[in-house]
Amino acid sequence: MSEKYSTNSPRTAALRNVMAHRGNDRNGRAGSIGCCQSLVSPQHASGSSALNRMRRRSTRRRLSQMQKAINFGQWANKRVQASDGYFFEQFSQPQPEEKESDTDTGQLTIVKLSINDNKERIQVFQDLYVEALYTIVHKVGKSSALPEPQLCKYVQNAFQVDDGLHQKLLNRAKKEKPPIVLLNISLLEARDLIAKDINGFSDPFTMMGIVPGSRRTKANDSEAGNGEQDEADEHGHETPPLSPHSQKQGNVLHRFGGSFRRRIGSKKSAKTEAKSIPAKYIKASSVQYKTLNPKWNEKFQFIVDDVSTDRFHMDIWDHDDEEKSVLDAVTSLNHITGLKGLGRYFKEVTQSARAGSQDCTDDFLGCVTMKLKDVPSAGCEDWFTLEKRSERSEVSGQVRLKLWLSTREERIDQQDDDLMDVRQHIELIRQFALHEIRMSGAPVSFFNGQLSDPATTILHQHAIQGDLTELHQSMCQWLAYSAMINIGISFSFLYDILSRLISKWVPLALDKDEENTLTESFQAFDDYCKKAMMGHRTNVSTSKRTQLESFSNMLRCWKLMRESPLYEKCLPFQKSFDYDINAILQKSAEEYFRHVIKHAEDNENPCKELYQVIQTLNKACAKMHKFDPIFKTFTDINYGLITYREFDRLLDEYICSEMMSEKKDDLKTLMMTASKTEGDNEELLITILRVHFAAQEFRQYRLPRQKYRLDKSDWGQIFDRAIVKWMDIARIKAFGRVELACQLDATIQIASSEIRHTSSYVDVCHIIDQYLAIWERMNVSDVILRADLTEKLVQCICKIAEFYVDRVLAQLATDGFCGQLQAFIPSALINLFCAAVNNIEQVRRSLVVTDKLHLDELLEQYEQKTQQKAQWKIEVESELDRCDKYLCEQIECTIDKLARRQIAILKKHVFHLAWSPSACPVEGALKPLTDTLDAELSAVHRTLLHRNFVRVMHAQVNILLPLFDECIEENPGLEPVFYQRLYEAWSVLTDFFHAGGKGISLETFETIPAHMELVSKLALNQMSTIRIIEQYYKNLLKEQNDVSECKYGILNVRAYYNSNSQTLVVDVIGAKQVIPLDTNGLSDPFVVIELVPRLRYPTQPVSKTKIVSKSLNPIFDETFEFHIPPKIPTGGMVHFIVMDHDFLRSNDFAGEAFLDLTEVPGFGTAGVANTLRQFNLILIHPSNSNKGMVDVLASRKEDKEAQNFIRTLSVAY
Template sequence: MNNQQMNKEDAMWMGIWHQLQEDKMKPPNEREITIQDSDGGFFERFGSMLHARNEDTEDNFLGNAALVDPEASAFLKKKEKKEAKIESRIGDDEDGDTGKDSGNESAEADSDIEEKKEDIQEIKNAMVGMNIDELYEEILFEILHNVGSDESKVSTESLFSFLQEAFKFQQESHEELLEKARIKEAPEMRLNIEVIEAKDLNSKDPNGLADPFVTLYIASAPNTRYTSSVKSATLNPKYEEHFSLPISENPNEDTLIIEVWDFDPAETIGEKMNKFFEIKGAKGFRKLMKEIATTASSGKHDNEFVGCSKVPLKTIPAAGLVMWYNLDKKGKTKTQGTIKVRLNFSSAKNDQVASQEHRHLLKILLYHELESSKVAHHWWSGKFSSLAETIITQHQAQSGLTDIDVAFAQWSVYCEVHQHHPLSFELFERIIDKLIKPIQTRNVTHEEEITIFFESTKRLLPSCFGIIRKLRKKLAGDANTLKHLTRVINIISKIATLEPTPSIDLFPEQYFGWLKKTGDLAVDIRDVMNQAVTIAAEEYFDGIVDQNELNSDDNESRLQQLIKVIQLVRSDLQRAIEHHDKVFQEKMNYQYAAVIYKVYDRKVMELVKPIVQDICNTKIERLDLLDSKDMKHNRYEEINMLTTLFELYLLLKRFSVLGSALCPGVVDFQMKDYYEWFSSGVAHWLDISVYKALTRIQKAIELDPLIAVDATVKYSSSAVDTLAIFYQIRIFWQQLAWPSAEGAFIFVSKIVDDICRCCVFYADKMAERVDSLGMVETVYEKKFQVTTEWCLAINNIDYIRQSIHSFVKELGVDDIIRNMSDFRGPLDAKRCSDTIQNVMENAIDTEKNKILELIEKLARKMNPAMRRFLTEGAELFDTDSNAMDRLMMYMEDSLKTLHTELNDDNFTRVLDAIWVEISCILYDLVQGSIEKRRPPSFYSNLRSTLQIMVENFKCQNSDKPIQSSDKETLESIDKLLELHGYEPADLIHQYYKERYTMQQKLEDSPFGLLTVQCFFQKNVLEIEVMNAKHLIPMDTDGQCDPFVRIHFFPEDKFAGVTQPKTKVIQKTLFPMFDEKFSITLNDEQRKLEEAIILFSVKDKDYFGIANQYVADTFLMFKDIADITSDSGSIKQLHLKLTRPESDESMESVKALQYRVGDKLAKEFLKKLKTKATESK
C-alpha cells in the first residue's frame, strides 16, 4: 500500500475520531439508543464510559489527594485511643520510666491531646543532687552583681520579684537567702576578647601597605597590655585571636582600649634602599625617604601608630557582642580603618557546676514561662520574658559559660520539657545547628556534655518519629504540618551525622515499643526512619482494609471494595509525592514515596491477587458464544462485573506505572505481573465482544435508512455505527495497555481477527440488505434502476474496508511487534508481524472482493436492459425507433446516480463492471449476428451505438479517458464491429492495411527488398521502380525472371486508374528495373491518405500457363512526399518484401469468410489461397 493511500486512510480515521468526539457531545438519537439497547450498551460501557469513569476517578483522586480520608483517620484514632490506655507517661529520667511505648508516644507531639498542666513542685523534686536554695541564692548574688549594659534596663527589685515567683519561694525564705547573697564576696570578673579582623587600614609603608598588629589593655591598668601577632603586607588583616583581660571591681567605670600599630622591623639603610622599586606613588616615596633619614640620623626603628578605639565596658551587654569599631587617630578627622571584635564577660566558676546550674535554672524558668503564658503545644520557640532573659544572660556571663555550653544546656532541658509540653521543632533545629560541629570534632568543655546530649536526644526522637508516623492524620498541604515535618527531618538528618556514645541506646524499648530489633544488633537512625515509615504505611493499609469489608459473596461488591482500597492507597501515595517526598529527599536523601510504594506493592498484591484470580477463573461463566445461537447473552450482572473488573485493572495499571516512576531500575515488584491475573477475564471479554459486535452490526444495518449521514459524506449510518464499535474496542484496548509483549500480541491478534470478521460480516449483510432493491416495473417494461441505496451500500463497505489499516495502526501493533523483537528476537517478531499482516490483508482483499461482487451484481442487474436496448438500437438504428434514446437515457440516469453517489474509486470500479457487461453483451450480439449472417449495416449501427455510449461514459467521467481493466476487450469488439460493418472492398483494403502494418514492424525480410522512388506533384503520382535485391530463386537453376505489377486499394476508389507493370528482367536475383510511371489522380483519390500501393513481384513463366508469385510490398499515400512547392531530390525507399502468413487468423480475412454470398469476397479469398499455395 503506498504512502498516499495510507495518508488518506489516516485522514479518514482522524475524521471518524473527530466525528465521534462531536457525537459524544450530542444526546443519542432514537436509532442509536435502539442499537445500544440491543446489547445493553456493551461497547460503550467498556470503551468510552469506562474511560470517562476512569478519568473522573483520576480527577477526583488528584483533587482529593490532599484530604484526610475519614475512614482511615477514624481507624487510626480508634487504634491510638486503644494504645493510649496502656501507654505509660514517660518520666523525667530513665529510672522512673517503667511503661512501654505503644507506638503513640507522639500523640502529644501531634497536638491530638489536651495540653497538660505541669506541677512545678514535681519538677523541683525531680532535680536530683541540686539544692534549690543554693541555686536561688546564686541567682540572687548574680543579680546583685550585674555586669554589662543590661544592668540599667531592668530594676533589681523586678528581678527579685520575678525570681521569687518562678521558684515559688515564700517571702521569709527569699529575705534570708537575699541577705546571704549580699554579704557574699563579689566574683572575679574577666573580659573575654576575640580580635577577628580589621579592614581598610591606613597604609604606613612605602609600598602602600602595612604590617599591622593589635594591642589591648584596660584604661585603669595601662601597663598590662596584650598584643596580637603581626600580619605582613596587608591593609585587611585577619587575626581570630583570643584574649582574657581581668577587670576592676567597678567595671562600669572602666574602658577597653584597642590600638592598631604598624610594625617597623630593624633594617639598615641599604636594606631600605632595596625597597625603592616597591614604592607606590609619591606618598610612598616620601615615607621611604623619611624612614631612611630617621635610620641614618638616629638608628631607631619605632613602630608607627595606625589608630585606636575606646570601648566603655558599660556598653557591653551581659550576653556579649560582636562589633565593628572605627579606628581614630589624634589630629585626623578621617577614620584610619575598622576592627571587628567579639566581647563578653565571664568569671572563674567551675564549668561543670556552672553548666548544671544553668540547666536547672532553664528548666525552672521554662516551666514558669509555659505555665504563666499558657502557650499552646509546639508554639514555644525559645523566647523567654525579658526578666527571665536578663537572669539567664547574667548567669551565663557570670558563670563563664560559652554559647556552646549554653546550647548544650538548652538541648538537655528542652528535650526533657518537650516530653511533657511539646515545644517548637524550630527551637531544636536552631540549637542542633550550633552543636553539630562541636560534637563531631569533640570540641567541648567536658566529654560529659556529649553524653548528656545523647541522653536528651533519645527523649526527643520519639516525638520526631511520631510526627512522621502520624502524617496521614493531617491535611497534606497544611503549612504547619509541612513546617513541622521539614524541621523534624532536619533534626533527624543532623542527628544521623553524629556518632552516639557507645553506652547509650538512642532507641530504648520504653520509648520505641513499635520498633522491631533483630537480636542485640544496634539500629541506626536511618533504620528507625525506615521502620517508622513502613509500619505507618502498613497500619494505614490495614486500617482502610478493615473499614472496607471484602468477605461479601457478591463479586461486584468485592471488586468495588478493592477499587476503593486502591484509590485510597493511591491518594496516600499522591499526598506523599506532592507534599512529603521532596522534604525527605532534600534533607535525608530518603526516598519516602518509594518506600511506602513498596509497602503498598506487597500489601495490594496479597489482597487483590487471590480475589481477582478467583473471579476470573471460577466466577465467570465461559461459553462459546458464537456457536450458541439461542444463548441469552444479555447477562447484565456479569457484564457489570466485567466493567468493574476492568476498572480495577486500570487502577492497578496506574498503580504499577507509578511504581516505575518512583523506583527507577527496580523490576522485582510484587505487582509486576498484575495483568496476568486478568488474562481469563480479557479472553472472555473478547469472546463476548465479537458476538456483540456482529449482533450490533446486524441491528445497525436493519435500522439503516440508507441515507447519507450528511451532505458532506457518501456513507450511511450503519457504517458510522460499525466504526463506532471499532472505536470503542480501540479505547478498551488502549486503556488495557497490556504490558506483556506475548500476551499483547495474542490479544491484539484476536482483536484484529475479530474486527476483520466484523468487516466481512458487514459486507455480506449490507449486500443482502440492498439485493432486492432497484427493480422497477411498468406496463411497458421491467428493468433494474440504479438507486442511491446501492451506491451507499458500496460506499459503506469500502469505507469500512479503508478503516482496517488505520484501526490496526491505532491499536499499537507496531509497538507490540517492536517489543516482541526485543523479547523474542527479530525472527519471531517478523513471523508475528506477518501473521497480523496476513489476517489484515486477507480481510481487506475479502472486503474488496465483496465490493467487486456487489458492483458486478449491480452491473449484471443492468445487463438485461442494456442488452435489449442495444439489440433494438442496432436493428432499428436508421428507423424512427426510440430504442437508442431509451438506452442513452437509461445509461445517463444510471451513470449520473453512480457518479453523484459513489466516491471516485468506486465509480471507476462500477464503470469497469459495466464495460465488462457491455463487452459481454456486444460479444454475444456479434457472435450471434455473425452466425445469423446479419448485413454489415447491423454491425455499423451497433458500432455507432457503442461509440455514442463511449462518449456518454466520457461525459459522466469528467472528460477523462475510460480507464477500464477491460479496455482491450472493448477495443477488440469495436474493431470487430468495424470490420463486420465494412463492405467487401473496404475489408480487402483493411486486409492490406494490416499487411502494411505488419511490414512496418519487420526489421529484416528473407524475401528481399524493392527500391522505389515516389512523390506527388499536384495530382500526379510519380513512381520509379528502381531495383530489387536478394530475391528468392524461383527457377530450378537458382535464378528468377522478375517483374513488378502495381495495384491501388481500395479498388473501388481507383477504378479506371492504370495499374502499371515493369518489364521482365531475366535470370537474376538483383534486377535493375529503372522504370518510371506517371499516374494522374483526381482530387478525391489524392486525398486518400490511407490508400495502399501494392507492389507485387512475380516470376515470368515462359512455359507455364501463369506467372509465379514471389512477394509483396506496400506503400501508403501518407508516406509519399509531395514536392509540388519544393525542389530537390527524392529519397529512395527500400521496401521490405513479404508474403502472407496465416491469413485466416487475420480479423479482416475472418470477416470476408462470412461473406459467402459476395462475389468480390469470394474472388479475393480465392486469390489469397492461391498466393498461400505458391508461397509454400
C-alpha cells in the first residue's frame, strides 16, 4: 500500500468510518451505517440554520414595522418603566423562545468520507472495491454505452482511492476467475398454436437448450469420443425424424435434436454437425393437455459458455405418447453426465427415429431461436413468433418468454455465504449514495435516490451478476438507505423505497436469512421511531417547517411499515400501530413531565417552581396544534387530548402533593399570604399572579366538553383576592408613571416620519396597553366581582388619559400657547403645538378598548347569574364615550385657538373676493385667500397626524362659513351674478379642503349645517326671479305628492284641454273632509282657482266658486274655462285654494292644492282632448321649506316681478 494510503493517513481514517460495522455483520443486519455523524460538518449545518433563522426574523421585523407605526416597547422611556421595577412589563413580556438545537439533521451535508484505522475494515473496504471493479470487468448483457474506464473512474472517485491502490485492486479484480454466465428462462405461455390432434387441440410441451457457437461446437466434437463419432459417420447425411412417435424410448430428446440439427449450419456442414450433440443442455417443460393457448409459468436455467456466440433455441411439440411421459424422458436426460453420455443418448434416439420415420406424423408446433448477445442486461419479456423447421412444417402462434442473464462466481478465496451478494449490493448502494450527496453539496435530506448513470450501471450489473431480483434490489435499497437515518436521510424518500419493497414482496419470495435481515432492519427502524416519538417535544422545533415535515414523513413511513404484510411476516404477533402510538405518547408525556420537575425544582420558593412547571408545560401544549394534524392524518389518535390529559393528571398530582407538604414555607401558605390585603408582599403577589396567568394559559389548550382533574381545584378565591390587591397597586403605579413621564418628556423622531411626538405619550399608551393586556389575561372566577373590576379599570384608564391631557395642555400654555395668539407664531411653538395635539390624539386612539374588555360576553354571564338587567355595561361605555369626547374637545379647542388668530386676515380676503371686478376670474380673486390657508396648512401638514391635520381644515372651514354668510347678509337683493361669484368661490374652496380625498370628505361637508345653509343661500340668490318662482311651485307640488295622510281634506276636480279652441276646462266637483274653521265645528268653504306662475299667465283671471255654508263635504259642481296656448310653460299648473267664508272677519285659509298641467288630457301626451279626467287632490298647508325663496324674492326691492309675487302671497280672498 502506498504511503498516501497508509493506515494512519487522514484519508484512511475518513474511509474507515464509512466501513464501520461492515466486517462483522455477516450474521447480523446487513447495512448498519456505522458512525454516520462523522460524515457531516456540524459547523456548516449550524451556520446554515442560523442564516435561515436570521433571515426569517429580519422578515418578521420588517413586517412589524410596516404594520405598526409606533412600537411602544421600543420608544417607551426605560427610566419610567424602571421607576416601579417594571411592574407592568414583568407580566406581559413574552417568554424567551425555546432554545433550539444547533444541529438540524435535516440540514446536514457530507464534507468527507472517513473510516477508522481498523485493518479488518480496511480489508472489507478493499474487498468491496474489488467487487465493484470485478462487476465492471465482467459486464453481462447488452447494456449502456458507458465505457469501462469511465465506470472504473467513477468507482475510484466514489471510494476516494488514489491511482496506485486503484491499479493494484483493478489487477486483483482481473485475476479473479470469471463468473459463470447463466441464462434464465421463464416460460410463461403460448397462444394460437396449431391443432395436431383429432379433437381440434394439441398437447404442447417445449424442449429448449443452448446452441454453442461454431468454435465451441468444434471443440465439443473433439471431446465426444471416437466410438460415437464413428457410428455417426457410417450413416452419412442424417435426415431429421419426422415424428417423435417413431421411437418411444427417448422420444423427447429425439424431437428436440431433429429440430436443433435443422437450425444450425448449412447443408455442407450437415454431416459434420451430425457427429455431435448440438445442445449443451436440453430441458423440457410439462405437457399442457388439450389446449392451443397453454400456460406454463415454468423457469429454467442454463450455463452459457460464450455469450457472444451462443444461441438459445426452443422447440414446441405436440405430445401423443400415452405410455411414457415427457418427464420420464427428461429424468433420463438429467441422469446423463458429460457430453459423451449425452451424445450417445442422442445417437440412439436419432437412429430409432430414422428407422421408423415413414410411419409417423409430424407433431412439430414451432421453434424460437435468439442470440444471447442480444439479450438486454435488464432482461426482456416479449411474445416471440414461432418459426418453421422446414418448408413442410405447418406452424402458427406465439410464445411468451422472459429471458435474463445472471452469473455465479466461483472465486477460491471466497467463503460460502448466501447473503454475500445482498450485502455487497447494500454497501455499494450506500457508498454511491454518500458520494453523490457529497458531490452535490446539498443537505442529506435533499437526496431522493437519484444516482448518476455510472452508479446506476454498476448497480444494475451487480444485480444481474448476483441474480438479484427486483424484490432483492428493493430490499437492498431499503437496508442501505434506512441505515442512514442518523445523518438525516429523507423519510419521504424512505417511504417511497419501502412502498416499492412492499409492493414487490410476495410470500415465500425471500429465504429465511433474507427475512431475518429484514426483521432486524424493521426492528431497528421501529426502535428509532419510538425513540424519536419519545423525544419529539424537545427535539422537534415546530417553528421549522423542515423538521415538522420530516417528523410527519417519519410517522407516515412508520405506519406503512407497521401495517404492511411484510412486517407482519417478519415480526408477527405485534400490537396495533395506534395502540403503540397511544402508549408511547402517554409514556413520553410522563417522562417529559419528570424532566420538567427536575429542572424547575426550587426548594426555597414553591410558587416559583410551580410557575416554571406550568410555563414549560404551556410551551409543550403550544406545539399541540402543529402535531395534532400530523397524528390525525396517519392515525385515529387525538394527540392534543392524550397529551393534555396526561399533563392535567400529572400536574394535579404534583399540586396536590405540594399543597399537602408540611414544610414551613409550603405552596399553600405562600399563596394565602400573598392574597391578603394587608402587608407588603408585592414580590410574592407578582409570583402568584404569574402562576395564575400560566394556569389560565394552560386551560386554553383544553378541548371542549371534556372533564379535567384540575377543575376540582379551589384556587379561584385566592386568585380573585390577589387580582383585587393588584388592581389597587397598579392604579397608584400607573399615575406615578404618568407624572414621571411628563417630567421626563422629550421629543422623539421616528425614522422616515416628520410627525411630531414626545416620549410621554408613548409611556402613557404603553401603560394603558399593558394595563389592558394584563387584565385580558386575568380570569376573575366571580362574575359580579369581574364586572365591578371592569368598571373600575375603565374609570382608571379614562382618568389616566384625562390627567395626561391636562398636563400636556398646561405645559403647552406654559410654553406660550395661550391667550390671544399673534398672527405670526414661531416654528418652535408650532412644533410644540403639533406634538401636544398628536400626543392627545394617540392617547385617544388607545382608548378603543371595548373588544379587549369582552363586555358582551361578561354581560351575558352577569345577567345569567344575577337574573337582573345590568347597568354597569352602559356606564362603562358612557365613561369611554365621555372620555373620548373630552379628549376630542381639547384637541379641537387647541386647534381652533390656532386657526382663529387669522380671522381678521381671512375676513379681509373674503371682502376683496366678493367685490373683485367681474372680469377677474374667481380663481384669481381667491388666490390671496387660498395662499393664506395653504401657508397655514403647509406649516403643520408634515408634523401633524392626518386626523389632526383634517381638524385644522375643519377649523378653517368653521371660520370661513360665518364670513361668507355675513357677506350675504350684509349685501341682500344684489344682482344674481354677485352671489354666483361667491357660490363658485365656495365650490373652489370646498375642492381645496377636499384635497382629492386626502382632506375633508364630501360626505363630511354634507353633515356640516352651516355649509349646507350657505350653499342653499348662494344657490337661491344666484337664481333669476322667474326660476325661483317656478321652483317655489314645484316644491309645493312635490310636497303635495309626497303627503302620506289627508289632514286637510281632498278636493275633487275634473279637467281637460280643448286644443281646437285652446281652452282649458276645469270642473270643480267638490271637497271632502274639509277642516272645521267655525265655532260650530263646520266651515263655509269656497274654492279660488288661478293659473300659476302668474308671471306666465298675467291675463288670466282669478275665479271663485260659490260658497257652500256649514259643510265639511261641500258640492260645488262648477265649471271654469281658461283660454291659454297649448304650449305649457315651465312649472305651469292650476292652483286651487280652499277658503272658509267669514262675514265679520277675513276669510280663513283651509288648504290648497295644485294640478300639474302636463297631466291634464289634451296637453301633449296626457290624453285625448274632450275627455274629462277626475283628479283627487290632497289639500296641504305650505311648510317653511320655501321660506328661503320668499326671503330672497322679498330682498329684491328693485325687482317688480319679485315684489308682485310677494304681494300675491299676502292677498286675502
